[in-house]
Amino acid sequence: MPDSRAHPPLHPLEFRILMVLTAEPSYGTAIVREIERAEGGRMTIYPANLFRRIRDLSARGLLEECPSPEGADPRRTYLGLTPAGRRVARDEARRLRDLVREADARDLLGEAEG
Amino acid sequence: MRRRPEHRRARALYRRLIRFLPHDLGRRFGPDLEDLFAVRLGAARGPLGRGWVWARAILDLGVHGVLAPEWRPTYIDREDGMGGWLQDLRQGAKSLGRRPLASAGIVGTLALGVGAATATWSAVDGVLLTPLPYPEPDRLVAVWPTMNFNGAMVRDALAASPALESITGYSGWGFTLTGQGEPLEVRGARVSVDHFRVLGARPVLGRDFDAGEGVPGAGDVVVLSHGFWVRAFGADPAVVGRRIALSTNDADTRTVVGVMGPEFHPLAHDPDVWVPLTLPPGTDMADDDTWYVNDRVARLAPGATVAEAAEQIRGWARDVREHMPRLVTDEDVREADVRPLHLDATASVGPVLWASLGAVSLVLLMACANVANLLLARGEGRGHDLALRAALGARRPRIVRLLLVESTLLGAAGGALGIALSFGLVRGLVALAPPDFPRLDQIGVDGSVLLFALGATLLATLVAGVVPALRTSRVDATASLGRAARGTGRRGGSRLTPILVTAEVALAVVVVVGSGLMLKSLHRMTSEELGIAPDGLVVLRPSPPTGRYPDGPAFRSYYAQVLERVEALPEVERAAAIHLLPGTSDNWSFPTRPEGFESTDGTTPSVNIRLVTPGYLETVQVPLLQGRTLQPTDDEGGETVVVVNQAFVDRYWPAESDPLGLTLRITSTTARVVGVVGDVRQHGFGSEPRPEMYFAHGQLTWDATFWIVARVRPGIDPAAPARALRDAVWAVDPDVPVGGLEPLTSVYADSAATTRFLATVLGGFGLLALLLGAVGVFGVTAFAVGRRTGEFGVRVALGARRREVLGTAVGRSLVPVAVGLGVGLLAAAVTSRVLASVLYDVAPSDPATFGAVVLTLGAVALGAALLPAWRAAAVDPATVLRRE
Structure with missing residues (x-):
């Protein structure tokens, strides 16, 4: 189990990046498009900010560079999750789920809708 | 995807920007960044949309790419390295952006303080601290500045003082230029032939005066100022060596020998031309009647000191x-004295400027206290946020650092805005300054001024930021989180705020007392009886050139014709002439021997004299006390008569109840007193009336040009008949220049200009201090009662009446105000003595002013405290109790 001291709550953008890469390795522009699609315009993505986060995640051992697939643009860097990255993403998802459950228990969700 | 060519150019430009990114970031994600940029640019509509995409892209690259820490995770608590600082910077900016109103308040307060202080400093720096614009300015001295010299005395003073290397006498003089289109009035100066050498200046064209030209007959030469050369001669270099029609009492034409450069700063009077002072060789001091050398400037011999020169001049004075x-x-x-020229030239404004700088420093301190208060209040409001950080492991130095970064950001914004503000204020200050304010051209925002602004900002930020940072950072995570949930704050911070309020109110008292004293001075000065009635009077000065009016009769007939034309105008009730304009410092005084008067030290008193046309005293409405005024019959044919003022009688004939018929001797003339009139403040507001004699210009036929003084009919604006007055003068002779046309009221207004200037400047500071003080008291009370809303609610619920609750709320805020008023009064009693030399008819400890200031400040503070307290007392107890 990763302990919470090594991995404090992830930044929303970091969590988004990890989620996009859960399915398969991808590259920068595709990641941005995917996040923008998923957020439906609620989140403004500043590209350099995104790539800085990606770099940070790499430095923490959560992402790694992957070989480019056949026929892809050779200039592009493809990224995928490391086993540690997959674990942290899962822990964060669980933490958020627990958080939402607690909010629900406190009637927060009902209040928000009413 | 098809791209338009401009997108290709935009991409190339963006690619270049990517190169500024850290290497690994650019290499790995450069193509992605570029693609995303191109997509957004393609989706943008119109130039505005594309500009927005560009702005965001640059911000993105700058903030996230360049400023971002290298390969470090973005944990909240990172203690070391540049990365942490930069992160703090970003976090600070974000946090400030979340409270735009409070941030704007802090930035605005700082900007006002820094702006006002910077503008004032620019004046002090330019006028008092910048060296005079001459080579080796420390060697230039003013010689016996209080004394009027004649030409021979200038020469003898130099001979008597080996500490002086060279000397120049100096006197303002009016000239008339004809033969160059419209006749021109020309400002000039008579100077010793060594004038330019003493100042270390050389003409850019031709030469300056040589020693031979200081003798009557050889002195018909002139040096032109650069501005006049351009204006009147179209910058024609061939003018050197030419003879021009520049006339005054001793010559009608003069040869131009040189032109000064544009960078030459004249000593005073801003002359267009310089002509040599002349003196027949061997003239004795006692025989020389050129008593108009008002100022002397000398250059100290190498190695000589001001004290040595002063000692030698004092010895010579005793000798004389x-x-x-x-x-x-x-x-x-x-x-008798010798003073550094720099000090002498700025003596009139030194105390004024230092007082202003003192006042503005206090205002800056008040701004700091206000900002500190606002930061404290903000800090209290952020207890929860900071407790969260502490709970996540942030240590105290880290939190202090974050808070300091925030206050530094505020300081930088306030400082930048303040500097921008100071440019405008400096312009306003220069526009407001009286025209005779020395060295006005030196006032401006330059390197040293910017350095001052930077220092002031830094000081303000540190003073205002450190204490709140240390205070606010002392968080107890558990307690604070618990309280934050209930919406109540800590009580600990409240120990500091009363001290800040006390300090602020005390500073405000000092500044407002100063401005109050100045405003009262201005009021006293300008509401004083002048002895004449300047309302409805308009003045103008025709300058008939001596070439065309060579003798007394020609002169007098000219003025008689002008007066006749002016009086014939339908707007004019009556008109007369006088040779010195009232309300200015112009003065003539002559050794006079009143009958039967012996001075205690054996000297002949020098008495002011005014040459007038008959009807002058009636036109300006000087009251006749005894006898009669001057009449048209008082001319060359009759006995010489004189009208004196009451001050003359009081001084020289105090025992005489009826001075009519007594005589006085002036030069070789004996005159009989025919009338006594009231005293007039001839030198403007604030000047004391002196003994004075009025002679008819038909009897004392001295060389003088005259001012025409016309009284317009009731209900007519004195500025209205300007054109008609000029035409009336030109109807007599179209080649005579007309100058100085203005209502006499504005001449008198100018005489109070320095006092008005200081009153305006200090009044502005006083208003600013009042405003800052009110904001401070308001903020602190609002915050204090806001924190105690719960307590008030409980008390109201328990049956306390709202008025009692209100009383408690206001009472607590007013204790520090009262202490501040007391401390401020004591401080003001000391500091206002600085103003003693510029106050008029008001004591520095004027009880009325002090009382009014206490009442005003007290009322403002009460209002500022009542407003938020009222809101607090109106709280609904049910709401509060539910929250508790």
């Missing part, structure tokens, strides 16, 4: 008194 007792009085000798 002993051998020629009629020339100088004992009092003159006591005032």
